[in-house]
Amino acid sequence: MMIAPVGGAKHRLLPSCSTIALLAAFLLPTQAHAQTASPPLTRAGTTISNTASATFDTGGGSQTIDSNRVDLLVDELLDVTVESNNPTDVPTTPGATQQVLSFRVTNSGNGVENFVLSTIANAGGDNYDPVVTQIYIDADNNGSFDPATDTLYTPGSGDPLIQPETSITVFVIATTPGSVVDGNRGIVSLVAAAKTGTGDPGDSFAGQGEGGGDAVVGSTGADGQDAGAFVVSAATVTLVKSAVVTNSLGTADPIPGATITYTIVATVAGSGSVNGLAITDNIPTDTSYVPGSIRLGGSTLSDAADADAGDYNGTRINVALGAVAGGQTRTVTFQTLID
Amino acid sequence: MRTIIFLLFAALMPGQAFAANQVALDNHVFVERVSTDAQGKQRILLEEPKVVVPGDRLVFVLNYRNAGAQPADKFVITNPLPSAVRFADAGDTRPQVSVDGGKQWGLLADLSIPMTDGTRRAAQPADVTHIRWAFQNPIPVGATGKLMFRGVVK
Numbered sequence: 001m002m003i004a005p006v007g008g009a010k011h012r013l014l015p016s017c018s019t020i021a022l023l024a025a026f027l028l029p030t031q032a033h034a035q036t037a038s039p040p041l042t043r044a045g046t047t048i049s050n051t052a053s054a055t056f057d058t059g060g061g062s063q064t065i066d067s068n069r070v071d072l073l074v075d076e077l078l079d080v081t082v083e084s085n086n087p088t089d090v091p092t093t094p095g096a097t098q099q100v101l102s103f104r105v106t107n108s109g110n111g112v113e114n115f116v117l118s119t120i121a122n123a124g125g126d127n128y129d130p131v132v133t134q135i136y137i138d139a140d141n142n143g144s145f146d147p148a149t150d151t152l153y154t155p156g157s158g159d160p161l162i163q164p165e166t167s168i169t170v171f172v173i174a175t176t177p178g179s180v181v182d183g184n185r186g187i188v189s190l191v192a193a194a195k196t197g198t199g200d201p202g203d204s205f206a207g208q209g210e211g212g213g214d215a216v217v218g219s220t221g222a223d224g225q226d227a228g229a230f231v232v233s234a235a236t237v238t239l240v241k242s243a244v245v246t247n248s249l250g251t252a253d254p255i256p257g258a259t260i261t262y263t264i265v266a267t268v269a270g271s272g273s274v275n276g277l278a279i280t281d282n283i284p285t286d287t288s289y290v291p292g293s294i295r296l297g298g299s300t301l302s303d304a305a306d307a308d309a310g311d312y313n314g315t316r317i318n319v320a321l322g323a324v325a326g327g328q329t330r331t332v333t334f335q336t337l338i339d
Numbered sequence: 340m341r342t343i344i345f346l347l348f349a350a351l352m353p354g355q356a357f358a359a360n361q362v363a364l365d366n367h368v369f370v371e372r373v374s375t376d377a378q379g380k381q382r383i384l385l386e387e388p389k390v391v392v393p394g395d396r397l398v399f400v401l402n403y404r405n406a407g408a409q410p411a412d413k414f415v416i417t418n419p420l421p422s423a424v425r426f427a428d429a430g431d432t433r434p435q436v437s438v439d440g441g442k443q444w445g446l447l448a449d450l451s452i453p454m455t456d457g458t459r460r461a462a463q464p465a466d467v468t469h470i471r472w473a474f475q476n477p478i479p480v481g482a483t484g485k486l487m488f489r490g491v492v493k
Contacts, residue, residue, distance in 0.1 A: 053417050
């Protein structure tokens with residue numbers, strides 16, 4: 001530490017410098033610290049010049065002299081941060097392709113720099129490894145992935161050039177393996193590294209900084225990464241069929257002329273939903289369909305293939321349930337007569 | 340144009356040359372580098388850098404010396420802060436500062452900054468544009484002294 005033996009020791013300063021000044025001097029470092037994050041950073045290649053001057057009077061009137069000038073070149077600081085743009089897990093389904101995670105890559109250094117992008121999908125801490133197929137750069141900077149507009153990343157020639165203290169959006173495109181089940185998570189991390197080099201803070205690359213100075217690894221190590229995650233949102237369907245026999249005798253015996261009421265309960269489980277769910281059942285031999293007996297929940301459906309969900313085509317009944325979310329059930333009933 | 344510049348130099352140079360024999364002002368800039376030794380103790384080293392990076396803490400040291408034959412009265416040292424440097428502190432050297440490019444001077448605690456809505460806020464170290472030390476008593480013949488302040492590369 002260089003504590004300056006103040007001029008005031010030999011030559012007292014003006015009386016305006018009082019106790020308040022001393023107090024202020026003690027407070028200053030803390031305040032300065034709180035503001036260290038304030039942008040913008042001095043651009044790499046800038047020269048900081050400092051010159052002081054002294055004014056005095058040795059009897060011949062006021063004179064001014066300048067000190068020597070000290071020039072400091074500002075080196076390029078290599079810093080980068082990566083942040084996931086997905087605040088929550090991105091839903092996916094087994095076997096789905098073109099699944100998108102979004103990331104923000106910020107050049108937090110003070111020089112223009114290319115960044116090498118890569119992904120890590122097998123770091124663990126999840127249930128499966130998404131299969132990364134491509135990385136895209138958001139060319140129109142609209143924040144949403146559009147393969148026709150955005151730029152497919154090619155390592156090397158395509159390493160994005162990012163201006164200091166600006167960001168780009170990067171999309172990681174992945175395929176979800178077909179073997180995953182509902183609730184599985186798959187994590188992918190995007191890694192961005194300064195092309196000039198990475199390392200420990202303070203490591204430098206001589207002459208490789210913007211503006212002719214060195215490139216110096218900053219506090220981020222000149223590389224950064226963040227994780228995004230997919231969560232599998234799938235649904236499973238179980239069908240349970242039961243039959244109740246009624247006859248004219250008031251018993252449950254399946255005698256000719258008895259009526260069989262079939263009940264099919266479809267239960268959808270999972271966090272996802274199923275699309276295009278349809279229940280089809282053939283009319284058993286030696287029985288005859290009771291016309292107009294198809295019911296879905298409490299509603300009767302017509303036998304014709306028309307606007308309602310049910311139909312009978314002479315051999316089977318069919319009820320088209322469409323999309324059904326996990327946690328819901330659908331109950332279909334129909335009747336036949338024993339021949 | 341060339342003539343004007345020449346005239347300007349001609350006007351300035353004799354004064355400078357004369358003054359240089361009277362009072363010398365020497366300017367050094369150091370960077371504070373914190374290193375941790377094998378025992379885990381932090382040491383602050385002052386290096387005289389050629390290059391710096393944003394966030395580096397700089398120590399500006401001004402040495403003055405009256406090498407003339409007469410005491411130097413009304414002695415004021417002024418250091419405009421380089422625009423890429425944010426003022427941090429001046430140790431215990433008690434300077435006056437300016438936050439408006441050298442128009443008004445005072446203790447940082449007494450200065451304020453006009454806001455767009457017409458109000459004023461208290462000046463912060465980051466607002467400092469100039470630093471100066473004004474000595475009450477003449478600098479005797481042969482006397483030397485040292486002043487310092489710290490700043491951070493923006």
